[in-house]
Amino acid sequence: MGMSMSMGMRTEQRHEQRQEQRQEMGMRQAAQMTMRVALIxxxxxxxxxxxxxxxxxxxxxxxxxxxxxxxxxxxxxxxxxxxxxxxxxxxxxxxxxxxxxxxxxxxxxxxxxxxxxxxxxxxxxxxxxxxxxxxxxxxxxxxxxxxxxxxxxxxxxxxxDWQDKVTPFLGKAPDTQIALVVSQPVGVIRTMRKNLHIPRYRKGNEESLGMTLQETAS
Incomplete structure (x- = not known):
């Protein structure tokens, strides 16, 4: 009986882990979409x-x-x-x-x-x-x-006339995504970002997009 309970708990834990992974993936996809909409x-x-x-x-x-x-x-x-x-x-x-x-x-x-x-x-x-x-x-x-x-x-x-428009997004969105939206080689965006001494994008930077939208709207 103890073994059955242990197996049941492990199954439940795996189910919870898969559910958490799906939720995390959904949040990342939603953040990426927010980023795309903001760039557009x-x-x-x-x-x-x-x-x-x-x-x-x-x-x-x-x-x-x-x-x-x-x-x-x-x-x-x-x-x-x-x-x-x-x-x-x-x-x-x-x-x-x-x-x-x-x-x-x-x-x-x-x-x-x-x-x-x-x-x-x-x-x-x-x-x-x-x-x-x-x-x-x-x-x-x-x-x-x-x-x-x-x-x-x-x-x-x-x-x-995209250069000034993308500046607030440098480092807050991947260089590849910015390059895609403005139809430019990734190297052009990377060089622009480095010339402005802006660190490259890291996961989690999407949280700053709300401020970016306010900046671009003002």
């Missing part, structure tokens, strides 16, 4: 907020929306983690003047749609294909990277 807001002038409310009453968190997508270019639905119902999500793009509600595509769907859209300068692309443009920015940081991953080419400069 600073560089592109818009805040992106994925939104999905299920009929069961559950408001899906952005990370839940992404997890619920299928890697199927013809299926635009996400899945509620509570009731398992599938439905479409929205992407709210908040700019200086107003909010824009758009369909939200997963990464696979975005790439599939880009294969049928001719490359245009960023401003014109955003006007003609607002949902595809913003989904591409959300998933890939910039439109050029999205086109490259779709097998195409984007000959225009996707991001301009």
């Amino acid at each position: 807001q600073a560089i592109h002038g818009e805040k992106f907020n994925p939104r999905a409310r299920c009929t069961c009453g559950h408001d899906l968190r952005p990370i839940e929306i992404l997890r619920g997508f299928r890697a199927d270019p013809d299926d635009y639905t996400t899945q509620c983690p509570k009731c398992k119902r599938r439905f479409t999500a929205k992407l709210i793009a908040t700019g200086r003047a107003s909010d824009v509600e758009l369909p939200f595509y997963c990464a696979s769907q975005t790439l599939a749609r880009l294969r049928h859209i001719a490359a245009l300068p960023s401003d014109e692309f955003c006007k003609q294909h607002p949902a595809e443009y913003r989904s591409a920015i959300f998933h890939f940081g910039n439109i050029r990277t999205a086109y490259q991953k779709s097998g195409g080419d984007y000959p225009y400069d996707p991001v301009q």
Whole structure:
């Protein structure tokens, strides 16, 4: 009997450890997404907020929306983690003047749609294909990277006047993430950070993003 109780306790402990690991992973993923949204807001002038409310009453968190997508270019639905119902999500793009509600595509769907859209300068692309443009920015940081991953080419400069905008994020976000959003080689961002004598990013620096957002908004 004592052995059975011991085995039961070990099983329960393993279950608790796995649950804690999942929670920690979810927190890291949420922090990374917060970082991405903050960078996009600073560089592109818009805040992106994925939104999905299920009929069961559950408001899906952005990370839940992404997890619920299928890697199927013809299926635009996400899945509620509570009731398992599938439905479409929205992407709210908040700019200086107003909010824009758009369909939200997963990464696979975005790439599939880009294969049928001719490359245009960023401003014109955003006007003609607002949902595809913003989904591409959300998933890939910039439109050029999205086109490259779709097998195409984007000959225009996707991001301009980015140097001052990224300065508050140096050391608070990985150089690789900043480089991705501004479509620059990682070495350019690394050199810029070192010239300003800013230590490299370490895990946990995401906690300072709240202050960064206040700085960039002021």
